[in-house]
Amino acid sequence: MLKRLKEKSNDEKIRNTMNKRIRFIFGIIVFIFAIIVLRLGYLQIAQGSHYKQQIKNSENITVNESVPRGRILDRNGNVLVDNASKKAITYTRGKKTSQKEILQTAKKLSHLIHMKTDKITKRDKQDFWIQLHPYKSQQMMKHEEKLLNDGSISQEQFDDAQRDKVGKNQFKQLSKDDLQVLAIYREMMAGATLNPQMIKNEGVTDKEYAAVSQKLSELPGVNTTMDWDRKYPYGKTLRGVFGDVSTPEEGLPKELTDKYLSKGYSRNDRVGKSYLEYQYENVLKGKKKEMKYTTDKSGEVKNSKVVNPGSRGDDLVLSIDIDLQQKTEEYLEKEIKKLRSEGAKNMDKAIIVVQDPKNGDILAMAGKQIDKDGSLTDYDIGSFTSQYAVGSSVKGGTLLAGYQNNAIKVGEHMIDEPLKFGGGLTKHSYFNQHGRKEIDDREALMYSSNVYMFKTALKIAKDAYYENMPLPHNISDAGNKLRKGLNQVGLGVKTGIDLPNETSGQIEKLDTNAGNYLDLAIGQYDTYTPMQLLQYVSTIANNGYRIQPHIGLEVRDATNKDELGPVKHKIKGNVLNKVNNTPDQLNEVQQGFKMAFNKIQGTGYQSFHNTEVPSAGKTGTAEVFQDGHPRVNSTYIGYAPADNPKLAFSIVYTNQPVPEPWLNGGDLGRDVINYYFKNHKED
Incomplete structure (x- = not known):
C-alpha cells in the first residue's frame, strides 16, 4: 500500500512539472503574439501614413518618348517621305527638381554646347536677371513688398511690377555666357515633369555630343539621344500634298491642341x-518608347528602364506613280512656257490631275501658280482646294440631266441657231454664231454647242424655246433638277478625297435669274475644282459609277529594316452613287466625247486625234474677269483608251487671253496619255 501511494505521488509531481512547463511556454507565445499585434498596430496606425508616402514616392511612372514617323511611298515602293536621324540633347526634369538645381545644370551644360540665343524673349531676360540677382531685386521692390504684405496688391501684380523694373540697364549686365546659360535654361524649364524636353537637336556637333555623353553623370536629367526630321528624296515634288509635321519646339499646334490632347x-x-x-x-505616328522611372521620396529619379522600345509609324503607300508624277510636272511646265510664249502672259494657275477611273487611284497631281515674270510656285493642293468656272467641259453632265428629266431623248436632233429672247438678249454657240445647223446630242458634244444645252435647260424648265420668248421667271425647280444631275457625276459636291480642306465649289442660289440658269448649263455659273472635273469625267468613263478618289493605297506594318512590311489595310475607292441614266444614255455621251477628240470638227481633235491609244473627252472655255479685264479659263477632261478606260485626267488653265487666237493647252493631256501607255503596254 505504501509503495502504491509513493508511485502515485511521483506521477503527480511529473504531471505538475509538465503543466508548469506548458503554461510557461504558452505564456511566452501569448507574450510574443501580443508584441506582434502591438507592433503591427504601431506600424499601421502610427507609421502607416509615413510608409504609404514612401511607397507613393517610389512608385513607377511611365513616360512616353517620341519615335520616328512612318514612311510614305509611291505605288511601286519608291520612298517619297523618309526620316533623317540627327543627334539631340534632352533634359528630363525630376518631380521636385528646383529652379536652382536646373540653373546649375544649365551652367554646366553651357560649357559643353553652343546655343542660338535668338529665341530668348524680353520676359526670359527679366526672369533670368531676377533669379541671378535676388538681393538687388529685393531692394528694388521694398515699396511693392509692403503693399503685398498688407494685401493691397496680389502676387501676380507684384511679379509684373518686378519685371517692369528690369529693363535695358539690367539686360546690359547679362554677358554672352549668361545668355548661353539662359538659352539652355529656358528650354529645360519648358518641359513637363518626367517628360523628356528637347534642349538642342539642330546642328549638334560630334564634339558636343561626345562631350555631353562623357559628362552625363555630372548633369542630372540630361541625356544624349537621336532625333529625326522628315526628308524628301524627290525634293519639291508633291511637297505641299505631303503636308508638315510640328517641330519639337512647337509640339501640338495651337489650333489642334484640344483635338490631339x-x-x-x-x-x-x-x-x-x-x-x-x-x-x-x-497611321504614321508610330508607337512611343515607354520608360519607367523610379523616384525616391525626394522626387529624384533613382533608376529607369525601358518597358517598351516602341517602333516607328506604319508605312503609308500612295496610289501615286512617282515616275508619272514627275513626267506630268515636266509636261505641265513645258505647256505653261508654250502658252505664255503664245500670249498667255496673265495666266496665273495651271493644274492637272490624273487617276484610274475604275478604282479612284490618284496617279499624279500637279499644279503651278504663275507670276507675271513666269516664275512658278507649286500648287498641287489647288486640285482640290480651289474652284473655277470651267465652261463647256460640263456639257456631258447637262445632257445626262436632260435625259434624267425626260427633257431630251437619246439621238434627239435640234437646230443650233442664235437664240433671241424678249428684251433683246441673244445667245449663240461659238462654232455657229450666225447660221442654222441641225445637230444631234453626240454632235452637240463634238462641236460644243451652247445652243443645244440652252434648249435642253429650257426643256428641263418645261419651257421649250421659240423666237423672242420671255425668259422663264421662276427657275428654282429647274435649277435644282439640273444641279442634281450635275451632282450625280461629281460636279458641285465634294469628291471625298482622303485629304483635308477639300472645297465643294461656289454654288449660288438660283431662283429668278434665268440667264444664270442657262449659263449653268454650259459651265459658266457654278464653280468646280479640278478634282471634281476628274471625278465627273471618270464617272462617264466608268459607265455611270461615281468613285471616291483616294491618294492613300495601303498601310504596311513598320519593320526595323528598309523593306515594306505586310499589308495591314487596303484603301479602296468607294462607289458613292450610280447616275440615274440608262446604258444607252451613258453610251451616247461617251460617243460624243469620242467624237470631240477624234473627229476633225471636234474641239479636242488638234491635240488628241492621234494619241498612243484612242482617247475621248471634252474641252471647255469659261469667260471670267481678272482685275476687271476679260479673260478665259480653259479646261480639258478626258480618258483613255476610249472603249476601256484605264486613265482619266482633268486640266485647268486660268486667265488666258480671250480668243481669238484660241490657245490650245490640250497637248499636256496628250503627252500624259502617250507617256503612260508607252510605259504600260499591258494596259
Missing part, C-alpha cells in the same frame, strides 16, 4: 498638322 497626346508630341501627314496621323 483628347486622343491622349502630350503637349510636346510631334504630330502631322496638314494634308497627308495630318490625314493619316493615326
Whole structure:
C-alpha cells in the first residue's frame, strides 16, 4: 500500500512539472503574439501614413518618348517621305527638381554646347536677371513688398511690377555666357515633369555630343539621344500634298491642341498638322518608347528602364506613280512656257490631275501658280482646294440631266441657231454664231454647242424655246433638277478625297435669274475644282459609277529594316452613287466625247486625234474677269483608251487671253496619255 501511494505521488509531481512547463511556454507565445499585434498596430496606425508616402514616392511612372514617323511611298515602293536621324540633347526634369538645381545644370551644360540665343524673349531676360540677382531685386521692390504684405496688391501684380523694373540697364549686365546659360535654361524649364524636353537637336556637333555623353553623370536629367526630321528624296515634288509635321519646339499646334490632347497626346508630341501627314496621323505616328522611372521620396529619379522600345509609324503607300508624277510636272511646265510664249502672259494657275477611273487611284497631281515674270510656285493642293468656272467641259453632265428629266431623248436632233429672247438678249454657240445647223446630242458634244444645252435647260424648265420668248421667271425647280444631275457625276459636291480642306465649289442660289440658269448649263455659273472635273469625267468613263478618289493605297506594318512590311489595310475607292441614266444614255455621251477628240470638227481633235491609244473627252472655255479685264479659263477632261478606260485626267488653265487666237493647252493631256501607255503596254 505504501509503495502504491509513493508511485502515485511521483506521477503527480511529473504531471505538475509538465503543466508548469506548458503554461510557461504558452505564456511566452501569448507574450510574443501580443508584441506582434502591438507592433503591427504601431506600424499601421502610427507609421502607416509615413510608409504609404514612401511607397507613393517610389512608385513607377511611365513616360512616353517620341519615335520616328512612318514612311510614305509611291505605288511601286519608291520612298517619297523618309526620316533623317540627327543627334539631340534632352533634359528630363525630376518631380521636385528646383529652379536652382536646373540653373546649375544649365551652367554646366553651357560649357559643353553652343546655343542660338535668338529665341530668348524680353520676359526670359527679366526672369533670368531676377533669379541671378535676388538681393538687388529685393531692394528694388521694398515699396511693392509692403503693399503685398498688407494685401493691397496680389502676387501676380507684384511679379509684373518686378519685371517692369528690369529693363535695358539690367539686360546690359547679362554677358554672352549668361545668355548661353539662359538659352539652355529656358528650354529645360519648358518641359513637363518626367517628360523628356528637347534642349538642342539642330546642328549638334560630334564634339558636343561626345562631350555631353562623357559628362552625363555630372548633369542630372540630361541625356544624349537621336532625333529625326522628315526628308524628301524627290525634293519639291508633291511637297505641299505631303503636308508638315510640328517641330519639337512647337509640339501640338495651337489650333489642334484640344483635338490631339483628347486622343491622349502630350503637349510636346510631334504630330502631322496638314494634308497627308495630318490625314493619316493615326497611321504614321508610330508607337512611343515607354520608360519607367523610379523616384525616391525626394522626387529624384533613382533608376529607369525601358518597358517598351516602341517602333516607328506604319508605312503609308500612295496610289501615286512617282515616275508619272514627275513626267506630268515636266509636261505641265513645258505647256505653261508654250502658252505664255503664245500670249498667255496673265495666266496665273495651271493644274492637272490624273487617276484610274475604275478604282479612284490618284496617279499624279500637279499644279503651278504663275507670276507675271513666269516664275512658278507649286500648287498641287489647288486640285482640290480651289474652284473655277470651267465652261463647256460640263456639257456631258447637262445632257445626262436632260435625259434624267425626260427633257431630251437619246439621238434627239435640234437646230443650233442664235437664240433671241424678249428684251433683246441673244445667245449663240461659238462654232455657229450666225447660221442654222441641225445637230444631234453626240454632235452637240463634238462641236460644243451652247445652243443645244440652252434648249435642253429650257426643256428641263418645261419651257421649250421659240423666237423672242420671255425668259422663264421662276427657275428654282429647274435649277435644282439640273444641279442634281450635275451632282450625280461629281460636279458641285465634294469628291471625298482622303485629304483635308477639300472645297465643294461656289454654288449660288438660283431662283429668278434665268440667264444664270442657262449659263449653268454650259459651265459658266457654278464653280468646280479640278478634282471634281476628274471625278465627273471618270464617272462617264466608268459607265455611270461615281468613285471616291483616294491618294492613300495601303498601310504596311513598320519593320526595323528598309523593306515594306505586310499589308495591314487596303484603301479602296468607294462607289458613292450610280447616275440615274440608262446604258444607252451613258453610251451616247461617251460617243460624243469620242467624237470631240477624234473627229476633225471636234474641239479636242488638234491635240488628241492621234494619241498612243484612242482617247475621248471634252474641252471647255469659261469667260471670267481678272482685275476687271476679260479673260478665259480653259479646261480639258478626258480618258483613255476610249472603249476601256484605264486613265482619266482633268486640266485647268486660268486667265488666258480671250480668243481669238484660241490657245490650245490640250497637248499636256496628250503627252500624259502617250507617256503612260508607252510605259504600260499591258494596259
